Amino acid sequence: MSNRFDPAALRRTILEMAFAGSTVHIVCAFSIVEILAVLYRNHLRLGDGTPRAEGRDYLVLSKGHGVMAQYACMRELGWLNDNDIRNYFGNGTILKGLSDAHVPGLEVTSGSLGHGLSVGVGMALGAKRKGSGQRCYAIVGDGEMNEGAVWEAILFAAHFKLDNLTLIVDENGFQAMGATHDILELGDLVQKLTAFGFDSIGVDGHDELRLDHALTRTNELSNGRPKAIVAKTIKGKGVSFMENKNSWHYTRLTKESYADALAEINAARATNGAWSS
Amino acid sequence: MREAFSRCLVQAAKANARLMLLTGDHGYALFDDFRKECGSQYLNAGVAEQNMVGVAAGLAKVGFYPVVYGLSSFVPIRVLEQIKMDLCYEGLSALLIGDGAGVVYSYLGASHQSTEDIAALRSLPNVSIYSPADATEMQWCFSDAIESRRTCYLRMGKADLGRVHLHEAVSPAPLATPVRVLGDAGDEIAFIATGAMVKTAMILAQRWQGVSVWSIPRLKPLDPDEIDRCISGSRKIVTFEEHSIHGGLGSIVAERLAVCDAARDATLFSAGIDNRFSDLCGSYDYLMDRHGLSAEKLQTRLRAFLGDEDRSI
Missing domain, CATH: 3.40.50.920 (Rossmann fold)
Incomplete structure (x- = not known):
């Protein structure tokens, strides 16, 4: 089977876009690459395959800063083309630096943190009331968990028994200005979310097999409890000089760092291959 | 005017099964009729207004018509950014009710008074602002808002001052005129x-x-x-x-x-x-x-x- 949504290919697209647009937030996108790959490859039911297909499952990127990872998946789906990637941040183009629902394929406008999960909760509630069987997956950053509105949404989802909602926390341990435990300690998110009424599980957010199993297992439980997957990730995963280097939250690629990053991803791809279902 | 509001709401909910009323734990007694007649369309989102507006946006995205009720110092003021990004930017169809606008809650102080809501919303694109003076205007505003399919804010101020329009005047469609x-x-x-x-x-x-x-x-x-x-x-x-x-x-x-x-x-x-x-x-x-x-x-x-x-x- 062809390896669609190959993480190495997705990271190459992210680098290509980031270099073309001279953008920041590369590392925010790198931490969720495997999460998105597994979701798009094995879990999201996309209906007729068009971005706004009736009856599709919803993927809500509440941490809008990682949007380049989603653009990379949308390229694989044929929803974006090579020109879109090459002209990233060009004047008059529509792909912004944060998730924007005006772009077909992106469900929410996020980036102002603490919005997306609530909107996703509303979509899950709507799907439940319609009995449509649609699921909503919402990806929230751990830094974003500082926002009070996120916890309002969590309370609400549990109270209204939204078992068609899967909250995926990208726990990369960093936020804009430093490590989450230095800025606002979040504690044990699996325990916290369990206490809030979610079926919660912690996984390695770069292990596609474990992510896949976690999603499959939680999706099977129609028990009136929303699901949470706390994905332990590495900010900047895939390029050694970016990994856990929070300065890369705001650093742009140079010609040299772009070449070095690409070389590293290509080399890893040649030696490891990539897991596929 | 509050009776007119309640009547309009019940009527609209009966006509549209996809209408959902969300309240931020406010509206004691105001929704008695609604809960009796359209109970399944009533939802108390708790004292969590930001999430309530986000949820309303999510519901609107998947085909529901949310009516979001709060005191005007909370809806729209506390949730201004949710209104801006989740509703207006997306161009969603929703009705926000801000009750007790002005200094109606005179005994409670500044937190429950709202004299900035019109100003705050006027500078946002894609939102309509209604401010009915009596029961007749409430009916005009309510139906105009629903028919417009826009994000709408209805400001409900001091509601017991009696009628302005002595008979049921016909609404000046589409309410664009004084x-x-x-x-x-x-x-x-x-x-x-x-x-x-x-x-x-x-x-x-x-x-x-x-x-x-x-x-x-x-x-x-x-x-x-x-x-x-x-x-x-x-x-x-x-x-x-x-x-x-x-x-x-x-x-x-x-x-x-x-x-x-x-x-x-x-x-x-x-x-x-x-x-x-x-x-x-x-x-x-x-x-x-x-x-x-x-x-x-x-x-x-x-x-x-x-x-x-x-x-x-």
Whole structure:
């Protein structure tokens, strides 16, 4: 089977876009690459395959800063083309630096943190009331968990028994200005979310097999409890000089760092291959 | 007016099974009929207004029509960013109800008073703003909002002041015009009012000669040509609102006067809350008087502006 949504290919697209647009937030996108790959490859039911297909499952990127990872998946789906990637941040183009629902394929406008999960909760509630069987997956950053509105949404989802909602926390341990435990300690998110009424599980957010199993297992439980997957990730995963280097939250690629990053991803791809279902 | 609101809401919910009422744990007794007749469409989102508006946006995205109820100091003020990003930017169809607007909660203090809601929303694209003066206007506003399929904010102020429109007047479709309450477009003095202050404008109009009174139940969108038409013959214009003089009805008319040829020679007196909080506790009437907005205080203030035409002297 062809390896669609190959993480190495997705990271190459992210680098290509980031270099073309001279953008920041590369590392925010790198931490969720495997999460998105597994979701798009094995879990999201996309209906007729068009971005706004009736009856599709919803993927809500509440941490809008990682949007380049989603653009990379949308390229694989044929929803974006090579020109879109090459002209990233060009004047008059529509792909912004944060998730924007005006772009077909992106469900929410996020980036102002603490919005997306609530909107996703509303979509899950709507799907439940319609009995449509649609699921909503919402990806929230751990830094974003500082926002009070996120916890309002969590309370609400549990109270209204939204078992068609899967909250995926990208726990990369960093936020804009430093490590989450230095800025606002979040504690044990699996325990916290369990206490809030979610079926919660912690996984390695770069292990596609474990992510896949976690999603499959939680999706099977129609028990009136929303699901949470706390994905332990590495900010900047895939390029050694970016990994856990929070300065890369705001650093742009140079010609040299772009070449070095690409070389590293290509080399890893040649030696490891990539897991596929 | 609250009964009219409740009636409109129940009627709309019965006509549209996809209408969902969300309340931020407010509206005690107001929703008794709704819960009795459309219980499955009622949802208390808890004391969590930000999430409530986000959830409303999510529901709207998947085909529901959310009606979001709160006190106006919370909806729209506390959730302004959710309204901006989750509803307006997305161009979603939803109705936000801000109850107790102005200084209705006179005994509770500044946290529950809202004299900035119109100003805050006026600068947002893709949102309509309604400010009904009585039960009739409530019906007009409610149906106009639903039919518009836009994000709408309905400001519900002091609701027990009685009727402005004595009979069930037909709504001026599509509510883009000021509604004539007294007098004519040719009158030398024009009183333009919105919400609870329409009644006060009507009382004061009796004390001068040649006064027309206009109510503006929909502040946005508002056709500027229609404002011109009702003030075209006026030399003096007074706006009345239970809202800050900055950014509300007074500003709407002032902005228009600044570019409008027809009323170039007219001068404007803007009656509203003068850039301050209510510092003291007391009854609604007391606070309105303290802000200079009681009929008595306004009569004194207007004497200087309108001159000796005061019949009461």
